[in-house]
Amino acid sequence: MLDVEETSAVCEKMARAMGHNPSVKQLRHLARAVGLLSVQGRTKDVVGTAYQFMRVVEVRGQLKNEQAMYATIELVFKIANGTDGRVMPKDLNVFLTSLGKGAKTMSDQGLINSASMLSIMKQDQGG
Numbered sequence: 557m558l559d560v561e562e563t564s565a566v567c568e569k570m571a572r573a574m575g576h577n578p579s580v581k582q583l584r585h586l587a588r589a590v591g592l593l594s595v596q597g598r599t600k601d602v603v604g605t606a607y608q609f610m611r612v613v614e615v616r617g618q619l620k621n622e623q624a625m626y627a628t629i630e631l632v633f634k635i636a637n638g639t640d641g642r643v644m645p646k647d648l649n650v651f652l653t654s655l656g657k658g659a660k661t662m663s664d665q666g667l668i669n670s671a672s673m674l675s676i677m678k679q680d681q682g683g
Contacts, residue, residue: 557588557594558591569606574619575619582625586629589632590606593644612652613629617659
């Protein structure tokens with residue numbers, strides 16, 4: 557779904573966040589999530605969106621845990637998709653960053669609940 561240039565840029569964002577080049581599997585996982593959001597029209601900035609995905613993974617302290625990284629990328633995608641794009645990776649990054657150390661202990665269900673509340677707030681505001 558992403559062209560070579562976009563995939564290369566996504567790879568670079570992952571490498572910067574992780575401190576080393578990602579595996580092909582890791583890159584495909586993130587590129588698939590970002591590509592689907594792009595195809596759905598939920599984002600035009602695939603590189604910026606990839607950065608936001610990786611920031612969520614980083615803030616949750618999961619850069620060294622491959623399975624947790626995959627689960628978080630999938631969760632963030634499902635939240636963006638399930639809220640019709642009202643709650644995007646950047647929103648989750650900002651929210652989790654504001655929690656400080658609490659972001660590392662927040663469960664997936666806690667993140668889903670928080671995203672639901674954020675979606676309702678945005679919807680009530682016309683977003």
